Amino acid sequence: MTIVGISIKALKAKKLSSFLSVLLVAFGMAIITTLILVSHQLTQKLERNAANVDAVVGAKGSPLQLILSSVYFIDFPTGNIPLKNFEEIKRNRMVKTAVPIALGDSYEGYRIVGTEPSFLQLHQLQIAEGKLWSKNFEIVIGADVAKAKNLKLGALIYGSHGLTTGAEVHEEHPYRVVGILSKQHTSADQLVLTPLSSIWGMHHHEEIVEEEQDITSILIQYRSPVSTILFPKMINEQTNLQAASPAIESARLFSLVGIGFDVLHYFAILIMVIAAISVFITLFSSLKERKYDLAVLRILGASKQQLFTMMLIEGVILTFIGALLGLAAGHILVEVLGSLDGASQVLFSGYLFLNDEFYVLWAGIGLGIIAAIIPAIQVYRYDIAKILNN
């Protein structure tokens, strides 16, 4: 019989209250783990998508919306701008790279993006199979699209109008898959890329006239960091367009979402505190009946320190099991979240283990020690003669 063995058997003897304590710790831990995993993956995803985009130019409106639609491909676009704006901006000396984007159609929930080959260079996309488009209605698709829809090179697909599924299908012009991108772990995995002229050709059945060559936005890469201030100022003041920075907008988005994260965070801490109190009550109330057993252990040769340790171990066992279950539950929850939103743009994986989780685990163990310290001190101070002769 080891001390840990005695502790475990003592906890097993009061299954219900032990179970309650473990459950509370696990619940709090699961929320914290989920928060850590989701916020980490969200941040990483946002950063990765915006890695090479310094600014986005588009129609006036919400800058956040412009970033969401053109960089993360989630919200709806702000509106169209004429192609000649693109030609002008491309020639600006502050601009190193300018990539046009035309949104509007989708294929089974995946966005069809009209663009130029520079889009692939800007986002450093590699073609895993096939080649880049060479004429209209040829497409290069993201890895997730290919996998989810089981599309091979040469496959024909039909786009539908609008960004949601179930809208009118453009049956007259099928797209042909000529290339499949390698997995990027960015939004690009869920895109269908095609030349700009395919988008125009889809909506204008006659010859395309220059006035009708609209695009949604322009992704900008600066020549030098100095432009970070000058370029948006120039665009916003001298044109009827707006320039938005992915860095600023995603920080703003995070501060908005962050409030929700903070609330959940405090909620989880509250649950952990309740869990600690529950562990404390479990141990403290059990002492009433156990003080005789513990005093007898002293008669049998156990030292004060051993009994003190025994109580701490009991607290730590409860919170450690709770923390492990909570970690597991958090990962399962995130994995389920990730698999639920299938085609959506932000995918979460439960198969990701972060260093932060170790801190959480340590915190769980610390919680057990804190909860058990008062009962442990009480046991340490037992006057065994008094207890045993009552």
Next chain:
Amino acid sequence: MITLSGITYTYPNTKTIHFKDLTIKSDEHCLVLGNSGSGKTTLLNILTGLLKPSSGTVNINQQDLYQLKGNDLDQWRARHLGIVFQKSYLIPSLTVSENLRVAQKFAKLKEDKNRILEVLEQLQISDRLNHYPKQLSMGQLQRVSIARAVLNKPKYIIADEPTSSLDDENAKAVLDLFLAQAAANQADLIIATHDKRVKDCFPNTYQI
């Protein structure tokens, strides 16, 4: 050999008891007699190192008990004394066998299952090896607590009122059990009681 000399104890309510000096030679059993409230339990606590006397010394086998401090005293007690309380005080979450293994562990002795079985067989409760205390009768609980007291072959078996709540027949049986265990383990018995029925079996008595 046990010698008590000049022992006094002052209770928190300032009442002081003076205990007569006492010498118990080796291989002699001793009965501590006294009415309820006379200080029997106090004397046993002093004798077992649980309660420091206000003055005087306790010597057991050349060891001045209160020269030992803290954990050393706990260890010394575990090795040399087997104590049987009025209640059995077995740990309810552990089986009979585990309760005895705990006694070996905390005395820093090797776990010895054969010894456990041997003692339980002597006390005729080896069939209860894997039972929990709540599954045992009062008599069986007392036997297990005797088994635990003699397990580590102590020099002295000290018992507080082991027979007072029993009828004549059972009191005799329990007393025989103690005597048999003392003989089997070469230990001396010190029994505190107000039960006059026990008196005849002991040549040595110490009246408080």
